[in-house]
Amino acid sequence: MDIRTKFAKLGTRFAPGQEVRLEAAAPDRERMEPLPGTPVDFSHGDVDAHPPTPGAFEAFTAAVEIGGAxxxxxxRGSAPIREALAQRLTRFTGAPVDAQDGLIITPGTQGALFLAVAATVTAGDKVAIVQPDYFANRxxxxxxxxxxxxxxxHYAGATDSAGLELDQLEEAFRAGARMFLFSNPNNPAGVVYSAAEIAQIAALAARYDATVIVDQLYSRLRYSGVPYTHLRAQDIAPENVVTIMGPSKTESLSGYRLGVAFGGAEIIDRMEKLQAIVSLRAAGYSQAVLQTWFAEPEGWMERRIAAHQVIRDDLVALFRSIEGCSVRLPGAGSYLFPELPPLSISPVDFVTALREQAGVTVTPGTEFSPHAARSIRLNFSQDHAAAVAAVTRLATLVERYRT
Amino acid sequence: MDIRTKFAKLGTRFAPGQEVRLEAAAPDRERMEPLPGTPVDFSHGDVDAHPPTPGAFEAFTAAVEIGGAxxxxxxRGSAPIREALAQRLTRFTGAPVDAQDGLIITPGTQGALFLAVAATVTAGDKVAIVQPDYFANRxxxxxxxxxxxxxxxHYAGATDSAGLELDQLEEAFRAGARMFLFSNPNNPAGVVYSAAEIAQIAALAARYDATVIVDQLYSRLRYSGVPYTHLRAQDIAPENVVTIMGPSKTESLSGYRLGVAFGGAEIIDRMEKLQAIVSLRAAGYSQAVLQTWFAEPEGWMERRIAAHQVIRDDLVALFRSIEGCSVRLPGAGSYLFPELPPLSISPVDFVTALREQAGVTVTPGTEFSPHAARSIRLNFSQDHAAAVAAVTRLATLVERYRT
Structure with missing residues (x-):
């Protein structure tokens, strides 16, 4: 494939955080009256409103003092840090993690995802991808x-499951896919796969000898009453599963760029070989911040979850009060993926109008699925009051552009 | 290409820093008598002996306090930091750097190199690569x-130039190469390309409309009397040149993982699109450390260069005192690439023996060129006395295994 063709597909025009590079849309003078209020960037979480884990900076500082070592x-990262993490991840996921051969520390979960896909997919390989799912997967x-x-x-219609079309997954395997990549909890819909769905995924992967990469970035931020099933602890060949996590979201440690991948030794080994030429390693001093991960002060995670649950509930109520808008209550994570009513302007123009007229930044649904043009994604890990005010402005703008 | 075949080529067995993963070699009992002394790892610099730029940690700390922003x-990195860097890099290289469209901040120079190659090379493309050169290029x-x-x-024979076979470069372009990737100063040989060589490279690139990626990682650490020519300031289309630098080596900031690439806007744009799915960005807090780059305290860089020059001179004298060993005096950087005399064991076994018997870690020459089996690379950015003692032990081991 020609290099220009290859990169033409890699658009970041509507990617979260890149809005600053967009030129202003042509002014829509009649309707341009701005809606005043604190701007809210729902494309990512607000680490000022939900600050990093206590002790993170101190761990970094101690690492700088250690110096060269x-x-x-x-x-693949510092051996003692991998050792500590392997024990904690074994406890968390319910299946053994091998610190020496089965774990790699990466620059962010994005780094882990990149290496995992690079280590398993080559030209012409068929890969099963969920719609909607995190845009980088595609x-x-x-x-x-x-x-x-x-x-x-079909997350919208389901209640106690994610709503994955398991028949379609089997069809993909039957058609030759040997890799399945998905996020659980799902980004953008915030839904958690049921125990039955995960068991079925494990069974299908075993039947077709497929590799599964599961992005569990948000698997610690679970709301009350939501059960969670770790794929790697199910009846599936351990060498065929790679699990990806990291402390960038719930723990607000994105500024340090840290992630981990753990699972099949052969895949982890390939990932390390590739990391050697991609970025060498996760920043050495940053790696030490992982010492605070899964070792937060007593009650800290419960308070973080509770703080997000009230924001979730308030925003869901606001979206549900917009006529013709539907949204499923997220079971985990900090994403909302409401579907808006039909509007007189295109979804992309609405997202632009929202940013320009209401100071509200969201990510268009088409980043996650070609079938989600009417949906938008919001990361509601924000200041509570600012988020409520921003979604109230969003509701006003929906009325402005309602057909 | 099958994924296993693809990764089989990506060996990191002898890569610097990975020695800890090698199993111990079979003991060579007769000759195993250890040579006592402080272990020295010449595979990378010692940032404890040559500490990070003053103010680096303070810049990081201030960034953590800024928080989310x-x-x-x-x-592609923080806009105000890119703005400051663009001005400094313009001054340093003698040609304009566009902060908005012509510069990207990456996780290390390795990150920049990866993105630059990914943005310019696709399956079947012919690429001219120098032998010897940094192993990741290949x-x-x-x-x-x-x-x-x-x-x-032919660095060994040259004196006032790097010794590049310019005819071979033209031959490569004539054979269809549209990309040339090289390091200047050269890693591993430490030689600097002459003004005439750089002018010829520029002329050939122009004639064949080729893209040139030049890794100038060590271009600030230049020894007295060594002139340096920046390719990007020569008569060459600016859109066809990407220059890569970073503060990991001379400035000892490797623990923060920072690099930059600057040059042609189309390539930089592709690099950013790819960075979005590779690792999102260089760690946000770390980026702030670049505020200290090219802004070191008065006299700091001169002292750093002087400290390295005395180590260079002492080690070169030691290598030259080994019968049958040749080494060219590096004009820049902190690499030595001596060629050892013929030994009774293979070069790879000698490197292993050196580590096990003398506590001295070096990188085998074959990582850099198939024609450099008798050479070894040393990063002499080390504690002065420890480095001298280590090379003295190395000389003893050469005698132990001399044919």
Whole structure:
């Protein structure tokens, strides 16, 4: 494939955080009256409103004082830190994690995801991808010239499950897919796969000898009454599963760029070989911040979850008060994925209008699925009052543009 | 290409820093008598002996205090930091750097190199690569399934130039190469390309409309009397040149993982699109450390260079005192690339023996060129006395294994 063609698919025009590079849309003079209020960027969480884990900066500082031994680690990350993490991740997921051969520390979960896809997908490989799911999943497979076999997730209609079309997943395997990549909890819909769905995914992967990469970035931020099933602890060959996590979201440690991948040793080994030429290693001093991960002060995680649950509930109520708008209550994570009523302008123009007229930044649904043009994603890990006011302005703007 | 085949080429067995993962070699009982002394790892610099730039940690700390605005930057990096860097890099290289469209901040220079190759090389593309040169250059081209056209550099015989075989470079362009990737100063040989060589490279790139990626990682650490020519300031289309630098080496800031690439806007734009799915961005807080780059205290860089020059001179004298060993005096950087006399064991076994018997870690020459089996690379950015003692032990081991 020609290099320009290859990169033409890699658009970041509407990617979260890149809005600053968009030129202003042509003014829509009649309706341009701005809605005053604190701007809210729902494209990512607000780490000022929900600050980083206590002790994170102190762990970084101690690493700088250690100096060279912490600056230069193995490409897969510091051995003692991997050792500590492996024990905690074993407890958390309910299946053993091998610190020496089965775990790699990466620059962010994005780094882990990139390496995992690069280590398993080559040109022409068929890969099953959920719609909707995190937009990078699709882009990564496209970058390595794999072929995407979409699997629909009817999250809106389901209640006690994610709503994955398991028949479509089996169909993808039957059509030759040997890799399945998905996020659980799902980004953008915030839904958690049921125990039955995860058991079925494990059974299908076993039947077709497929590799599964599961992005569990948000699996610690679970709301009351929501059960969670770790795929890697199910009846599935351990060498065929790679689990990805990191402290960038719930723990607000994104500024340090840290993630981990753990699972099958052969895949982890390939990931390390690649990391050696991609970025060498996660920043050495930052790696030490992982010492605070899964070791937060007593009650800290419960308070963080509770703080998000009240924001979730208030925003869901606001969206449900907009006529014709539907949204499923997220079971985990900090994403809302409401579907808006029909509007007189295109979804992309509405997202632009929202930013320009109401100071509200959201991510268009088409980043996550071609079938989600009327949806928008909001990361509601924000200042509570500012988020409520921003969604109130959003509701006003929906009325402004309602057909 | 099958994924296992693709990764089989990506060996990191002898990569610097990965020695900890090697199993101990079979003991060579007769000759195993250890040589006591402080272990020295010449595979990378010692940031404890040559500490990070003053103010680096303070800049990081201030960024953590800023919080969200510094944690989440554009994928290409913080705009105000790019603005400051663009001015300094313009002054340093003698040609304009565009902060908005012509510069990207990456996780280390390795990150920049990866993105630059990924943005310019696709399967089947021919790429001219110098032998010897930084091992990742070759691995990156192989990973993207490009075809390497080697260009020899006869550094040992040259005096006022790097010794690049410019005819071979033209031959590579004539054979279809549209990309040339090289390091200046050269890693591993420490030689600087002459003004005439750089002018010729520029002329050839112009004639064949080729893209040139030049890794100038060590271009600030230049020894007295060594002139340096920046390719990007020569008569060459600015859109066809990407220059890569970073503060990991001379400035000892490797633990923060920072690099930059600057040059042609189209390539930089592709690099950013890719960074969005590779690692999102260089760690947000770390980016702030670049505020100290090219803004070191008065006299700091001169002292750093002087400290390295005395180590260089002492080690070069030691290597030259070994019968049959030759080494060229490096003009810049902190690498020595001596060629050892013929030994009774293979070069790889000698490198292992050196580590096990003498506590001295070096990188085998074959990582840099298939024609450099008798050479080893040492990063002499070390404690002066420890480095001298280590090379003295190395000389003893050469005698132990001399044929």
């Amino acid at each position: 912490q600056a230069y680690t193995e490409y 882009k990564l497979v496209e970058f390595f010239e794999g072929e995407i076999l979409p699997v629909q997730m | 510094q944690a989440y930057t554009e994928y 691995k990156l081209v192989e990973f993207f399934e490009g075809e390497i056209l080697p260009v020899q550099m």
